[in-house]
Amino acid sequence: MIPTWAQIGYLVAAVCFIVALKALSSPRSARTGNLIGAAGAVLAVIITFAAYKPNHLAPILIALVIGTVGGVVGSRRVQMTQMPQLVALFNGVGGGAAALVALLELGEVSSDATVAAIASAFTILVGAISFSGSVVTFTKLQELMTTRPVTFPGLPVLFIASILGGVALSVWLVSDPRVWVGVLLCLVGLAIGVMLVLPVGGADVPIVISLLNAFTGLTVAASGYVLGNTLLLVAGTLVGAAGTLLTKLMADAMGRSVFNILFGAVRGGSTLG
Amino acid sequence: MSESIALLTIFVLAAFVGVEVISKVSSTLHTPLMSGANAIHGVILVGAIIVTGATDSTIVMIVGLLAVVLATVNMVGGFVVTDRMLEMFKGPGARKKELHK
Incomplete structure (x- = not known):
């Protein structure tokens, strides 16, 4: 072709x-x-x-x-001090673009291409997570909202329920690729992204940006698979792999673990280390 | 089926390359490297152009054009902002040259 x-x-x-x-x-x-x-x-x-x-x-x-x-x-x-939030915003729009491309691909995916449908579902869910998560990190760093960890009772339950819902919708989408299921999956992804970043403290936000950056890379790779485009596949995978390692290196440099940064506040521990 | 296996092979090999090329990064470069990698995934623009260019439906075209705008912001803005960050990492030689200008 x-x-x-x-x-x-x-x-x-x-x-x-x-x-x-x-x-x-x-x-x-x-x-x-x-x-x-x-x-x-x-x-x-x-x-x-x-x-x-x-x-x-x-x-x-x-x-x-x-x-x-x-x-x-x-x-x-942008001023030098505002660069991290700009990177977050750019990452977010990239994730949003990947999710939109995947939604549009849904119409093209034939019913027998199961792997392609799985890749589309993955891109929609994770792209939406990356978009809304990045927007929340942006508002935190720009001090449009409190930089302190935000939690509320029931957040862990709601978070886990949303993830299960996202997985269920993904399975539905793979078995029956309809655009409106994709839109629903996109909305669940947006909610998960918000809940993922809200409990993270301001000082740890750059590490979360790096993690979301790796997420977006993987969505681009999945898009490359669906479109049969090797460049998207290679570029996305490179960023996904390098971004994952970079997230770990950044957390190590601060003497923190990625798990603690993400879920420390939810578990009731201090996110300040 | 052989094409999916080829794509899977590319995926796995690229993952190893991605980990390997940045494994020796110095900690001062963490943020510019993140920003540079962020710009690279803006290449989803290619996907946005392909999907938008192949459709006959108006609604798909509009959503596709939105994706083109977002992906371009990611790609172009990402490279420009990384370049600005790296201006601070200029070597002493480069700085001298600028003084003589």
Whole structure:
């Protein structure tokens, strides 16, 4: 379906992302690494236009321009101290985009492609968690709400019930891929994301952003599986794996465990360590 | 079926690569690395373009365009904000050059 030259171009873009992550791990090469990553992303978008020849070209280009202006203006205007919440917000919109793409894919998935349906359900649920969780981290860091852990009686029960509900809806979606079940799953995901981040204290929020970042990476990988797009699969998996390790490294650097950060307040312990 | 196995193989290998490439990150770079990885998953833009470009339904197109905007914000904003963070990590050589400008 996709021409060979485009597949090779995607491979080059994927290598750019790997080199970018490698270079970002060392102070000397970090800035170059970021530019290599950006170059890979631009290459990927150009190849996509050339290989898939999408309809509705004009509206898509207009949407691209709007997004570019929004991204550049947002990241140029922000002060240095506000960068973590901006990263959270960017991560959130990425997760939201992945969830929307998965919802739209539902119509295309044929009934025999069980694995693809599982991947779609996963993307919708986790993408929605990443979106709402990131929005809550943003409001915490921006001090639009209290930075202290927020819990209420019954939160653990509600949380576990929502997760079970999310799993049940996912199973339903896999056996019967209907868009409205997907929308319902999306809403449950949004609720889980809020409940996941509310009990986390302000100082621990960057670690949660990193975790949600890894979540979004995995949703992108699942989307790549459904669309049969190797670039999305590789890029998403890279971010998912690197993000998971990075979350652990960040927690270790603060002398905290990821489990304690997420569930410390719910269990009644202190989240300040 | 062989195509799904190929995709599964790519997934597993990419997971190992992802863990391996950042395993030696210095702790000062945790936040820029997170931000850079965040920008990379903005490549979901590719998926948003594919889905939007393949549809005939207006509602799918509108939701797809929304996904394109969100993904672009993620990708472009992510790389720009990472670049700004890394400005602070410039080596002494680069800083001197700027003074001479």
